[in-house]
Amino acid sequence: MKSVNTVTGSVSADKLGTTLMHEHLLIGWAGWELDCNAPRFDRKTALKTAVERLKELKDLGLGTFVDPCPNDIGRDIVFMADVAAASGVNVIGATGLYKEDLGNTAYFRQRSIEEIADVYVTEITKGVGETGIKAGIIKCATGKDHISEYENRCLRAAARASKRTGVPITTHTEEGTMGREQLDIFAEEGVDLAHVVIGHSCGASDLRYHTDMLDRGCLLGFDRFGLDFVHPDRLRLAALIGLVGVGFEKQLVLSHDSVACWKGKGLPEMDAKTLEGIKNWNPTHIFKHILPALKEAGIGDHKIKAMMVENPRRFFETA
Numbered sequence: 001m002k003s004v005n006t007v008t009g010s011v012s013a014d015k016l017g018t019t020l021m022h023e024h025l026l027i028g029w030a031g032w033e034l035d036c037n038a039p040r041f042d043r044k045t046a047l048k049t050a051v052e053r054l055k056e057l058k059d060l061g062l063g064t065f066v067d068p069c070p071n072d073i074g075r076d077i078v079f080m081a082d083v084a085a086a087s088g089v090n091v092i093g094a095t096g097l098y099k100e101d102l103g104n105t106a107y108f109r110q111r112s113i114e115e116i117a118d119v120y121v122t123e124i125t126k127g128v129g130e131t132g133i134k135a136g137i138i139k140c141a142t143g144k145d146h147i148s149e150y151e152n153r154c155l156r157a158a159a160r161a162s163k164r165t166g167v168p169i170t171t172h173t174e175e176g177t178m179g180r181e182q183l184d185i186f187a188e189e190g191v192d193l194a195h196v197v198i199g200h201s202c203g204a205s206d207l208r209y210h211t212d213m214l215d216r217g218c219l220l221g222f223d224r225f226g227l228d229f230v231h232p233d234r235l236r237l238a239a240l241i242g243l244v245g246v247g248f249e250k251q252l253v254l255s256h257d258s259v260a261c262w263k264g265k266g267l268p269e270m271d272a273k274t275l276e277g278i279k280n281w282n283p284t285h286i287f288k289h290i291l292p293a294l295k296e297a298g299i300g301d302h303k304i305k306a307m308m309v310e311n312p313r314r315f316f317e318t319a
């Protein structure tokens with residue numbers, strides 16, 4: 001059976017249903033607990049917020065919520081399991097490390113590729129800490145226009161852990177850069193690129209960048225819908241409609257990279273205009289606005305189903 005680790009147990013890949021491939025329940029940047037002026041983290045309130053959000057998504061037809069929060073920016077796998085159990089939505093949690101400039105890297109900068117890979121494999125096969133809750137996806141990340149030596153090591157560790165476990169990889173790219181170089185590293189390590197999502201690829205409007213990667217068999221994450229101040233939705237949508245129009249719907253997955261709850265203050269302070277630009281940044285946006293826009297552009301239901309249901313299923317099906 002092709003089964004997937006969710007935070008509430010193993011689920012057959014064909015039972016995942018409609019899937020959002022990149023969202024977050026809870027994020028806490030390293031050091032948040034040192035801010036004495038930040039709001040105190042109230043777990044009960046946060047749980048209520050997150051459960052309400054998933055119940056709303058369930059009513060819109062969501063079956064599975066993938067939360068690829070890396071280990072070093074506040075990942076709380078028990079919180080994820082509590083939210084999954086209370087909402088009835090599958091939640092898939094990750095093992096992995098974030099990009100160097102925003103991660104909590106002091107310890108892992110001093111570890112080898114094999115040591116890092118071993119951590120990922122343990123979290124996939126035995127579980128996170130003492131919880132017994134297993135990671136179902138591997139996360140890695142790079143910064144803008146550059147892959148640091150540390151990030152390179154984390155990418156190779158992700159590749160090796162993926163090969164050892166059959167668990168797929170999802171990445172963070174910054175402003176639509178370095179996706180091709182990420183694929184080069186995975187290919188060098190012998191990863192089947194059909195089990196890789198190059199995340200945040202919608203942050204680029206360069207269709208050659210997109211097709212270069214798609215031609216190599218990976219999936220691309222159009223997974224920041226609603227984050228208009230980073231890259232406007234209409235540009236994300238224009239690229240998506242174009243790529244689906246020329247037949248790439250079997251390699252695209254959709255999401256928002258939304259965050260339900262923060263530990264500490266979360267995003268930096270924003271002016272009114274920037275805030276206006278993220279008014280749609282919540283995980284119902286695709287269901288309410290993006291899918292209707294795709295239909296308006298003439299994209300049929302079977303192509304939408306490919307992106308929302310079939311591609312996630314195939315991605316998680318292990319060899």
Ligand SMILES: [Zn+2]
Binds near residue numbers: 068257
């Ligand atoms: Zn994310």
